[in-house]
Amino acid sequence: MDGIRRRSDAAFAAVHRALASDLASFANGMLHDRHAAEDCVQQAFLDLARTAHRFRGDGRALIAWLYRTVRRRALDELRRRRRHPERSLGTTDPAGDDEYDSSVVEALGFLPPKDRELVVLRHVVGLRADEVASITGRSRGAVYAATERAEARLRGILEEMDT
Amino acid sequence: MSEFDRLSSLRVELDDTTLDLQQATILGALARRRGRRTLPRRRLVAAIVTALLVLQTGVVWAAEDTLPGDALYGVKRAWEAPRSWFDHDVRVRNRLAEANALFEEDPVGAGTLLDEAANDVDDDTQPALVDELEGLRLQLRTRARDGSGSGSEQGGNGGGSGGGNGQGGGP
Numbered sequence: 128m129d130g131i132r133r134r135s136d137a138a139f140a141a142v143h144r145a146l147a148s149d150l151a152s153f154a155n156g157m158l159h160d161r162h163a164a165e166d167c168v169q170q171a172f173l174d175l176a177r178t179a180h181r182f183r184g185d186g187r188a189l190i191a192w193l194y195r196t197v198r199r200r201a202l203d204e205l206r207r208r209r210r211h212p213e214r215s216l217g218t219t220d221p222a223g224d225d226e227y228d229s230s231v232v233e234a235l236g237f238l239p240p241k242d243r244e245l246v247v248l249r250h251v252v253g254l255r256a257d258e259v260a261s262i263t264g265r266s267r268g269a270v271y272a273a274t275e276r277a278e279a280r281l282r283g284i285l286e287e288m289d290t
Numbered sequence: 291m292s293e294f295d296r297l298s299s300l301r302v303e304l305d306d307t308t309l310d311l312q313q314a315t316i317l318g319a320l321a322r323r324r325g326r327r328t329l330p331r332r333r334l335v336a337a338i339v340t341a342l343l344v345l346q347t348g349v350v351w352a353a354e355d356t357l358p359g360d361a362l363y364g365v366k367r368a369w370e371a372p373r374s375w376f377d378h379d380v381r382v383r384n385r386l387a388e389a390n391a392l393f394e395e396d397p398v399g400a401g402t403l404l405d406e407a408a409n410d411v412d413d414d415t416q417p418a419l420v421d422e423l424e425g426l427r428l429q430l431r432t433r434a435r436d437g438s439g440s441g442s443e444q445g446g447n448g449g450g451s452g453g454g455n456g457q458g459g460g461p
Contacts, residue, residue, distance in 0.1 A: 134320045140313055147309060151302040161302060169312045176319045231296045250294040251301055278294065285293060 128186060131179050143172055146190065149252050150197050156247030157201040157240070159232060167200040187261060194248075194262040202240055234284040242277035249274055357388055358399060381410040382419050389426055401430050 130138025147168055154164035174196050175182075182189065235243060248259045260270045304312075350369050353362035366384070373380045385407035389400040404427050411420055 134324055136317050136320060139316055139320060143313055143316060144309060147312065148302055148304045151304055152300065155302045156297070156300045159300070164302060165304070165308060165312070169315060172312070172316045173319050176316060176323060231293055232300060235297065235300075246294070246297070247300070250297040282293065 128182075128184070128189065131175070131189065132182055134176065134179050139172070139176070142189070142193075146193060147172075150193060152252050153194060153244075153247055154197050154201045156235070156251040157198070157243060158204055159236060160204075163204055164201075167197050167204070170200050171196040190258075191262045198244060198262075205240065230288060231281075231285060234281055234288060237284050238277060238281060242273075242280055245270070245274045245277045246281060357391055358403070378414055379416055379419055382407045382415055382423065385410070386419065386422055386426065393426070393429075397430055397433060400426070404430065 131142065150168045150171065151161075151164045154167040155161055158164055158167070171193055175193065182192070184192070235246065238246065244263070245259065248254045248262065249256075254262075256267050256270045256274070259265075259274070260267045263270065265273065349362065349365055353360075353365040353369070356363040356366050370381050370384065385403045389403040389407070392400040392403070404423060407423050408427075411423065
């Protein structure tokens with residue numbers, strides 16, 4: 128953490144390499160747009176570069192900070208897309224739509240952001256409930272309950288889409 | 291496989307090229323931040339104000355015992371106005387000290403300073419300072435009179451000697 132506060136190249140490179148893919152997965156789960164997800168991750172680390180000297184906390188706090196920063200960037204992008212609907216949710220990965228299971232991904236897009244982030248953190252990034260709690264600022268019990276509700280809503284949306 | 295397992299298709303694994311490109315951008319930003327080496331704005335302002343205060347305090351302290359004609363005498367005079375807010379007699383005290391210092395070598399200059407002190411005396415001036423002022427002005431007047439009327443002093447001296455001789459004779 129001292130390396131981060133001192134803006135050490137080695138410290139930043141190590142943290143970036145360790146977390147970039149997970150952070151990009153989280154952003155992609157929110158945006159369904161890989162390029163936008165990569166941009167969110169890069170912006171989060173640039174934000175860290177600007178404020179690192181003021182950071183107070185341990186490694187766990189740093190991880191939570193990075194996820195919250197990526198979430199903020201992703202939500203900003205979602206709001207921007209709502210103002211400009213020509214850029215709607217959907218897969219824009221140049222690799223092709225068949226890379227995703229489009230039904231569940233499409234259903235995920237209909238969840239409110241608060242529910243979506245819980246489902247993404249648990250089932251896309253693969254974090255434990257206590258890790259999700261650290262990122263979202265909720266208790267572990269609250270995360271369990273909220274995630275179950277979000278999963279139930281997702282199932283309901285999938286059922287509606289199948290009928 | 292549950293419906294949620296299919297969400298793993300959203301997972302991203304950044305390849306080395308993408309990671310290297312991102313790191314280059316991030317490390318470039320770090321280098322620019324390190325190169326600036328500037329303090330946060332409010333700390334910079336506080337540091338400048340503190341430095342000015344310390345510098346000013348040092349200069350004022352150095353000017354404390356200066357006399358008319360010294361390089362920092364103007365600083366001493368300039369600081370008397372704000373100091374007078376909490377030290378009513380600072381001007382009178384300073385002029386008296388300066389007049390004392392110049393008394394022997396420049397009695398005319400000392401007299402001018404005493405005149406200035408007299409202008410600053412008011413009902414709130416400490417009586418001890420008023421006494422000292424009057425005493426110094428009296429000494430200067432006496433010195434001036436003695437210096438211009440030196441013949442009368444010498445006559446008196448001669449009489450004294452003559453009387454001594456007279457006393458030497460017996461009845």
